[in-house]
Structure formats: C-alpha cells, structure tokens
Amino acid sequence: MxxxxxxxxxxxxxxxxxxxxxxxxxxxAADSIKWVSLDDPGCDTVLVVAGCARACPxxxxxxxxxxxxxxxxxxxxxxxxxQALLSITPxxxxxxxxxxxxxxxxxxx
Numbered sequence: 001m002x003x004x005x006x007x008x009x010x011x012x013x014x015x016x017x018x019x020x021x022x023x024x025x026x027x028x029a030a031d032s033i034k035w036v037s038l039d040d041p042g043c044d045t046v047l048v049v050a051g052c053a054r055a056c057p058x059x060x061x062x063x064x065x066x067x068x069x070x071x072x073x074x075x076x077x078x079x080x081x082x083q084a085l086l087s088i089t090p091x092x093x094x095x096x097x098x099x100x101x102x103x104x105x106x107x108x109x
Contacts, residue, residue: 002032002033002034003032003033003034003044003045003085003086004033004034004036004040004042004043004044004045005030005033005034005035005036005043005044005045005046005047005085006035006036006037006038006040006043006045006046006047006066007023007035007046007047007049008038008046008047008048008049008057008063009023009049009050009051009057010048010049010050010051010052010055010056010057011056012051013051013056014051014052014054015051015052016051016052016073017051017073017074018074019049019050019051022049022071022074023047023049025078026047026071026078026081026082028078029078029079029082030078030082030085032086033082033085033086038066043066044067044088045066045067045068045069045085045088046063046066046067046068046069047068047069047071047081047085048063048068048069048070048071049071050070050071050072052072052073053072053073055070055072057070058070067088069081069084069085069088
C-alpha cells in the first residue's frame with residue numbers, strides 16, 4: 001500500500017526557487033507515494049513546499065493538525081525529502097527536512 005501524501009504550496013509572494021518544478025522532481029523520485037489532496041480522508045502526511053525561509057503555510061493554524069515535512073529551499077536532496085515523508089508514521093510525528101547548513105548546525109548542538 002502506498003503512503004498517501006498531500007502537497008501544500010505557499011502563496012508564492014517571494015519564491016526563491018521554482019516550487020512547482022522542485023515538486024515535480026520530488027514526485028518523480030517518490031514511487032511509493034500516492035499524491036492526494038489535503039481533504040482526502042486517507043492523507044497520511046503533508047509535503048509543504050514553501051518558497052522561502054518564512055514558510056508561511058507552517059504559520060497557518062490549520063496545518064497543525066497534519067504531520068508535515070516542510071521544504072524551504074531546493075538545496076536538499078529529493079531522496080532526503082522522500083525518506084522524511086516515508087518515515088513519518090506515528091500520528092503525532094512532525095518532520096522537518098534540513099532547512100540549510102546554518103539551521104542544521106544549530107539543531108546538532
């Protein structure tokens with residue numbers, strides 16, 4: 001059975017990369033993921049594709065009810081993103097894909 005994941009884009013007010021193009025790359029690398037809408041009752045997880053570090057969709061209180069992986073730039077590998085999506089299983093889990101070298105270093109210390 002495939003993992004059911006919805007994709008949520010930011011509003012695109014100031015994107016720093018091609019969000020739709022990057023999602024196409026992620027989608028092509030995700031054989032075991034079935035992409036569904038946010039209102040799909042079988043949605044397991046949400047991939048939030050934010051165009052910048054502000055990640056406005058993460059600020060939306062409605063998003064708190066979903067298990068999510070947030071992508072804030074296109075410098076993380078698609079394999080890492082797919083792995084993060086597939087690794088979310090507990091209902092309370094929330095994963096954050098590496099947000100960049102600066103934040104990665106802060107989180108490791």
